[in-house]
Amino acid sequence: MDINVKRDAARSIVEVAGDIDLYSSPAFRETVLDLLKKRGQKNVIVNLSNVDYIDSSGVASLVEGLQEARKRSARFMLVGLKEGPRRVLELTLLLNVFEIHSTEEDALQS
Amino acid sequence: MDINVKRDAARSIVEVAGDIDLYSSPAFRETVLDLLKKRGQKNVIVNLSNVDYIDSSGVASLVEGLQEARKRSARFMLVGLKEGPRRVLELTLLLNVFEIHSTEEDALQS
Amino acid sequence: MPGEVEITIASHPRWLRLARSVVQDFCVAVDIADRQTQSIVTAVDEALSNVMKHAYGGDHSRFVSLSCGVHDKELEFEIRDQGFPFNPLDRDVPPPNELRSGGRGLYLIRTIMDRVEYRRDGGSNCIRLSKTLDAPARPAQRGAGKTNGH
Amino acid sequence: MPGEVEITIASHPRWLRLARSVVQDFCVAVDIADRQTQSIVTAVDEALSNVMKHAYGGDHSRFVSLSCGVHDKELEFEIRDQGFPFNPLDRDVPPPNELRSGGRGLYLIRTIMDRVEYRRDGGSNCIRLSKTLDAPARPAQRGAGKTNGH
Ligand SMILES: Nc1ncnc2c1ncn2[C@@H]1O[C@H](COP(=O)(O)OP(=O)(O)O)[C@@H](O)[C@H]1O
Numbered sequence: 302m303d304i305n306v307k308r309d310a311a312r313s314i315v316e317v318a319g320d321i322d323l324y325s326s327p328a329f330r331e332t333v334l335d336l337l338k339k340r341g342q343k344n345v346i347v348n349l350s351n352v353d354y355i356d357s358s359g360v361a362s363l364v365e366g367l368q369e370a371r372k373r374s375a376r377f378m379l380v381g382l383k384e385g386p387r388r389v390l391e392l393t394l395l396l397n398v399f400e401i402h403s404t405e406e407d408a409l410q411s
Numbered sequence: 412m413d414i415n416v417k418r419d420a421a422r423s424i425v426e427v428a429g430d431i432d433l434y435s436s437p438a439f440r441e442t443v444l445d446l447l448k449k450r451g452q453k454n455v456i457v458n459l460s461n462v463d464y465i466d467s468s469g470v471a472s473l474v475e476g477l478q479e480a481r482k483r484s485a486r487f488m489l490v491g492l493k494e495g496p497r498r499v500l501e502l503t504l505l506l507n508v509f510e511i512h513s514t515e516e517d518a519l520q521s
Numbered sequence: 522m523p524g525e526v527e528i529t530i531a532s533h534p535r536w537l538r539l540a541r542s543v544v545q546d547f548c549v550a551v552d553i554a555d556r557q558t559q560s561i562v563t564a565v566d567e568a569l570s571n572v573m574k575h576a577y578g579g580d581h582s583r584f585v586s587l588s589c590g591v592h593d594k595e596l597e598f599e600i601r602d603q604g605f606p607f608n609p610l611d612r613d614v615p616p617p618n619e620l621r622s623g624g625r626g627l628y629l630i631r632t633i634m635d636r637v638e639y640r641r642d643g644g645s646n647c648i649r650l651s652k653t654l655d656a657p658a659r660p661a662q663r664g665a666g667k668t669n670g671h
Numbered sequence: 672m673p674g675e676v677e678i679t680i681a682s683h684p685r686w687l688r689l690a691r692s693v694v695q696d697f698c699v700a701v702d703i704a705d706r707q708t709q710s711i712v713t714a715v716d717e718a719l720s721n722v723m724k725h726a727y728g729g730d731h732s733r734f735v736s737l738s739c740g741v742h743d744k745e746l747e748f749e750i751r752d753q754g755f756p757f758n759p760l761d762r763d764v765p766p767p768n769e770l771r772s773g774g775r776g777l778y779l780i781r782t783i784m785d786r787v788e789y790r791r792d793g794g795s796n797c798i799r800l801s802k803t804l805d806a807p808a809r810p811a812q813r814g815a816g817k818t819n820g821h
């Protein structure tokens with residue numbers, strides 16, 4: 302899994318490529334929580350368009366990101382969900398809990 | 412592995428998709444030899460642009476195709492070789508034995 | 522060996538991806554539909570992750586095995602470890618709620634698979650995850666014939 | 672177990688693709704370059720194919736194992752079968768010529784790998800294929816630490 306963060310004053314975009322699983326989720330979790338806690342970002346977009354697989358530890362990291370964002374009145378958005386990750390969020394009853402957009406542009410304009 | 416044959420009076424194009432290995436090479440071999448032996452085709456083009464892997468049984472099938480073509484004064488051409496298959500032909504000292512073109516169009520115009 | 526394919530990996534999460542490829546390739550070889558394959562990969566991956574995290578408590582020096590088999594309309598995956606005895610059927614698995622950070626693995630396994638069985642076998646935990654297929658899988662051809670080299 | 676990953680497959684060519692994925696994923700996990708990985712996959716696949724074709728004479732009801740390991744700068748693959756005793760080092764392997772239809776498997780294995788070793792172990796043939804890496808591979812971390820669940 303590779304992570305790339307694009308950041309400016311208004312928002313952070315976390316671009317992930319590869320699988321998010323027990324091996325890689327700790328680094329993903331840390332990146333997301335850092336942006337919210339240390340950097341105080343108010344808009345965090347996680348781009349999952351290059352992620353084919355996410356396991357329950359990856360889902361847990363997303364949930365922690367969402368909780369942290371709510372605590373700080375920040376927005377936490379997911380974009381580019383592929384079929385596999387979408388299905389895992391559906392099965393874990395989280396599909397309507399997250400703010401989900403098709404593309405980064407859609408998320409930025411929302 | 413999937414095989415698709417496009418054929419007209421002048422030439423046959425064998426389009427292969429997937430790996431050519433001990434499991435799939437018998438079907439590949441039969442297709443190629445049939446075109447030469449039963450159909451008497453004088454120009455056979457094997458398009459490997461969707462083949463990532465070829466093993467020694469696949470290479471053997473290509474060699475048999477070439478031998479059969481020579482026996483019948485037919486042309487036998489390979490197009491769209493990816494890096495992996497190209498390297499296997501190189502290692503087995505066959506890269507200069509086959510007539511190799513980049514695309515079907517190049518082969519047809521040659 | 523109960524299945525046609527068996528893999529043993531060190532109990533380090535770096536090997537989970539490879540184990541998922543095996544499950545994926547196994548399902549493709551026996552003609553399971555893509556969508557169903559994705560879910561099955563998830564269930565098996567969660568079971569392997571649980572062994573690494575919980576049965577072995579994060580110790581990377583142990584091993585976990587996965588056997589993949591198909592019998593008529595039953596797809597079967599058996600996960601075996603020599604760790605802390607744990608019967609996943611003894612545990613209540615409520616639907617996960619959004620506030621909880623962990624606790625979705627067993628839920629996913631039970632939701633996706635049709636049957637979860639557990640047995641303690643000598644010093645091993647042995648979990649069998651099964652899925653009944655709509656149509657019989659392509660026969661796995663154990664001893665079903667010969668391949669001729671040429 | 673000699674390696675970090677071991678796989679056993681039924682001796683049917685339909686499982687070769689899955690075995691190649693394992694070798695591929697193993698090489699990726701220990702940071703081998705793509706180009707080198709491709710050749711290594713070829714060598715191991717040829718060894719497995721030979722077991723199916725020759726050691727088992729095309730009988731699909733047997734099993735063949737592959738163990739993958741890395742030790743410092745040595746990448747090692749061990750292939751084990753219970754078939755016809757055969758020492759590949761006893762055989763002359765001339766460079767293949769264009770007129771021959773078979774006979775390129777052992778040549779590819781020897782050309783690609785740095786070392787081929789054979790031993791007869793009880794009723795098993797055991798072939799070890801090794802490749803010395805330019806740089807030490809990423810350590811396979813057997814027993815090297817702990818992963819914390821969260
Ligand atoms: N293989 C196992 N060995 C021991 N305990 C386990 C095992 N699998 C699950 N558990 C226990 O069941 C709990 C719930 O598991 P799970 O639903 O997968 O969520 P998580 O792993 O995120 O905690 C775990 O926290 C652990 O206490």
Ligand SMILES: Nc1ncnc2c1ncn2[C@@H]1O[C@H](COP(=O)(O)OP(=O)(O)O)[C@@H](O)[C@H]1O
Nearest residue numbers: 721722725726755757762773774775776777778
């Ligand atoms: N594992 C094996 N068991 C028995 N015989 C083998 C084995 N591997 C190779 N051989 C013998 O060595 C010969 C050369 O093998 P190889 O170079 O792989 O070419 P091919 O398999 O195309 O014949 C085979 O034809 C076979 O007689």
